[in-house]
Amino acid sequence: MENGFSSxxxxxxxxxxxxxxxxxxxxxxxxLEKMLKKCSYEVTTCGLARDALNLLRERxxxxxxxxxxxxxxxxxxxKLLEHVGLEMDLPVIxxxxxxxxGRVMKGVQHGACDYLLKxxxxxxxxxxxxxxxxxxxxxxxxxxxxxxxxxxxxSRNGSDLSDDGHMFCGEDMTSVKKxxxxxxxxxxxxxxxxxxxxKHRVVWSVDxxxxxxxxxxxxxxxxxxxxxxxxxxxxxxxxxxxxxxxxQKYRLxxxxxxxxxxxxxxxxxxxxxxxxxxxPAGSFGLQSSINTNQNDVANEHMPDTKKTLNADNPDPxxxxxxxSFDHSxxxxxxxxxxxxxxxxxxxxxxxxxxxxxxxPLLQLEDGFSQLPPCAPEHHVxxxxxxxxxxxxxxxxxxxxxxxxxxxxxxxxxxxxxxxVSHVSPKKCESFPVQSKSHMVVNHQSYxxxxxAISSMKPQGFNLSCITDFDYSQRNLKASDSTLAPFNExxxxxxxxxxxxxxxxxxxxxxxxxxxxxxxxxPVHWHDTLTSDYECPLDPTEYSIFDQGLFIx
Amino acid sequence: xxxxAQLQKQLVDYTASLFQExxxxxxxxxxxxxxxxxxxxxxxxxxSLFFExxxxxxxxxxxxxxxxxxxxRKVDAHVHQFKGSSSSIGAQRxxxxxxxxxxxxxxxxxxxxxxCLQQVKHEYSLVKSKLETLFKIEKQLIAAGxxxxx
Numbered sequence: 001m002e003n004g005f006s007s008x009x010x011x012x013x014x015x016x017x018x019x020x021x022x023x024x025x026x027x028x029x030x031x032l033e034k035m036l037k038k039c040s041y042e043v044t045t046c047g048l049a050r051d052a053l054n055l056l057r058e059r060x061x062x063x064x065x066x067x068x069x070x071x072x073x074x075x076x077x078x079k080l081l082e083h084v085g086l087e088m089d090l091p092v093i094x095x096x097x098x099x100x101x102g103r104v105m106k107g108v109q110h111g112a113c114d115y116l117l118k119x120x121x122x123x124x125x126x127x128x129x130x131x132x133x134x135x136x137x138x139x140x141x142x143x144x145x146x147x148x149x150x151x152x153x154x155s156r157n158g159s160d161l162s163d164d165g166h167m168f169c170g171e172d173m174t175s176v177k178k179x180x181x182x183x184x185x186x187x188x189x190x191x192x193x194x195x196x197x198x199k200h201r202v203v204w205s206v207d208x209x210x211x212x213x214x215x216x217x218x219x220x221x222x223x224x225x226x227x228x229x230x231x232x233x234x235x236x237x238x239x240x241x242x243x244x245x246x247x248q249k250y251r252l253x254x255x256x257x258x259x260x261x262x263x264x265x266x267x268x269x270x271x272x273x274x275x276x277x278x279x280p281a282g283s284f285g286l287q288s289s290i291n292t293n294q295n296d297v298a299n300e301h302m303p304d305t306k307k308t309l310n311a312d313n314p315d316p317x318x319x320x321x322x323x324s325f326d327h328s329x330x331x332x333x334x335x336x337x338x339x340x341x342x343x344x345x346x347x348x349x350x351x352x353x354x355x356x357x358x359x360p361l362l363q364l365e366d367g368f369s370q371l372p373p374c375a376p377e378h379h380v381x382x383x384x385x386x387x388x389x390x391x392x393x394x395x396x397x398x399x400x401x402x403x404x405x406x407x408x409x410x411x412x413x414x415x416x417x418x419x420v421s422h423v424s425p426k427k428c429e430s431f432p433v434q435s436k437s438h439m440v441v442n443h444q445s446y447x448x449x450x451x452a453i454s455s456m457k458p459q460g461f462n463l464s465c466i467t468d469f470d471y472s473q474r475n476l477k478a479s480d481s482t483l484a485p486f487n488e489x490x491x492x493x494x495x496x497x498x499x500x501x502x503x504x505x506x507x508x509x510x511x512x513x514x515x516x517x518x519x520x521x522p523v524h525w526h527d528t529l530t531s532d533y534e535c536p537l538d539p540t541e542y543s544i545f546d547q548g549l550f551i552x
Numbered sequence: 553x554x555x556x557a558q559l560q561k562q563l564v565d566y567t568a569s570l571f572q573e574x575x576x577x578x579x580x581x582x583x584x585x586x587x588x589x590x591x592x593x594x595x596x597x598x599x600s601l602f603f604e605x606x607x608x609x610x611x612x613x614x615x616x617x618x619x620x621x622x623x624x625r626k627v628d629a630h631v632h633q634f635k636g637s638s639s640s641i642g643a644q645r646x647x648x649x650x651x652x653x654x655x656x657x658x659x660x661x662x663x664x665x666x667x668c669l670q671q672v673k674h675e676y677s678l679v680k681s682k683l684e685t686l687f688k689i690e691k692q693l694i695a696a697g698x699x700x701x702x
Binding site for chain 2: 028030031034035038069097
């Protein structure tokens with residue numbers, strides 16, 4: 001919708017700001033509603049995250065900002081947060097009575113534009129409009145200055161833009177004109193116009209995103225630019241601006257993942273070294289990128305993948321290397337031969353990963369306990385398909401459970417040491433530990449794994465820990481050891497995968513294990529994975545997952 | 553008149569004491585400020601919601617702690633929830649017990665948890681009865697023709 005705000009913008013902004021409040025606590029919901037109404041905002045309340053997502057999806061441009069509690073019964077607030085950010089590109093404010101630094105950090109990492117501590121004062125709510133405003137400004141800048149148009153301020157005149165545009169990326173006149181228009185509109189400080197200039201909110205579906213990622217990979221991450229991507233994608237109704245802003249988000253996502261991995265690495269000493277994609281810098285980022293790549297790659301490899309993964313890359317290995325992502329991700333793929341990994345899985349996994357923060361498999365706490373001792377099967381080499389029940393079961397990655405530093409450091413270390421060859425039982429254990437890791441982690445690992453897998457020829461989805469491990473190892477090999485956390489994640493993913501695959505019971509990491517998980521990945525890189533562990537994907541996707549992944 | 557003035561004073565004093573004794577905190581003031589003509593019973597409504605939700609949470613808590621193998625994460629989740637909702641109306645003492653409660657959960661200290669459960673139940677019933685008294689006085693005041701001093 002064109003209008004950013006339902007009420008006359010210029011005069012009464014931020015009055016009429018359309019706020020969606022999500023909180024499972026009825027008392028707080030009522031209080032917040034009242035407070036927001038007092039601020040002259042238009043309030044919609046929701047007691048469940050799912051309902052909120054449905055509402056948001058139904059009315060794509062129906063809200064300006066979302067305020068959500070962190071702890072909710074049906075879905076982790078962080079997941080919701082990522083979903084909203086990726087799918088709807090709305091600013092999200094998190095709330096919690098828990099002000100622990102780790103939590104706040106997680107919120108920020110997941111993309112929250114603010115984190116409020118309960119009890120919330122009304123004055124804190126009065127200013128939430130700034131996030132909406134800021135986002136609009138940034139989007140404008142993003143579109144216009146995406147290619148480093150630093151000087152372009154919101155109120156630039158068209159000519160400047162056009163010039164820069166031309167120089168910058170050889171945009172054609174249309175793009176320049178668009179910018180001009182946009183700019184002019186911006187000058188008027190008419191938010192509604194800005195919205196219109198910015199085009200309607202584009203919903204980046206899985207397919208669309210797949211195309212996007214494929215295009216990015218083809219061009220080369222370093223050389224990528226909205227115009228090129230747009231041309232490659234060949235989607236008639238998509239505009240350069242859409243692509244530009246999506247690209248920016250994608251980049252942010254990747255870098256966030258990277259940071260996450262780094263963070264995790266330092267936390268739990270997770271030695272994801274193996275997992276690291278060659279590129280140390282972006283181990284986490286890689287994850288995201290990898291995931292993306294993987295998705296693409298995976299798509300390619302997985303012929304029957306339901307998702308319209310664009311299989312541009314003929315050779316998984318190449319693909320991975322082609323991943324123009326700066327991250328080592330690329331390097332990973334090529335070397336690892338994760339035969340066991342089903343590309344399909346990868347493709348899906350990456351998606352998920354992307355969305356989520358790539359949290360390194362840190363949270364493996366509980367999963368571990370659930371894991372039976374690693375069976376010898378763990379040692380399965382990647383090429384072998386070994387159901388690794390023990391390993392998998394342990395990997396119950398609890399998406400919601402972002403516990404914190406990875407406990408299994410030592411295990412991981414071992415895990416990591418297991419280079420591609422096989423996973424020793426010990427490793428298996430580490431694996432289980434990971435199970436607790438967040439979904440995010442899983443995703444990440446998936447991504448990383450996917451990357452690896454994609455590069456490797458997917459063989460069957462023999463998700464054994466080993467595979468993951470190996471995978472991660474390979475990845476790690478590629479990258480430097482800093483990717484340890486990443487590795488973990490990868491392991492986790494794998495573990496979950498295995499779990500699912502082998503039907504391990506305690507797989508909490510529903511997201512990952514869930515076929516829908518896989519399905520999700522391709523669908524929306526921001527979407528399903530992060531939010532819904534409950535099989536957000538429809539059955540069709542699930543089936544694909546089954547096909548590709550589960551051998552058992 | 554006298555009756556009204558008296559009731560008003562009673563209300564003011566009683567409210568002040570609740571704050572002094574730590575039963576309520578600043579958040580309660582916020583609630584009162586949110587009340588207006590369009591929502592004259594706002595505070596009562598919110599507090600009633602709190603009571604309802606709390607009974608439920610306390611039951612869940614008791615149940616969770618009665619299990620043979622206690623799932624501390626679950627208990628912690630409930631306490632966390634309770635902490636959140638008690639913060640919504642400014643039930644300070646309840647909130648404080650919740651903080652201690654969560655620590656015991658983290659330590660997986662069953663005894664500590666059970667003790668805290670008792671404590672939190674106690675604090676909750678205290679603040680509940682205090683608030684009910686407060687609302688009663690308010691009602692009387694309004695019935696007598698007075699208005700709640702802001």
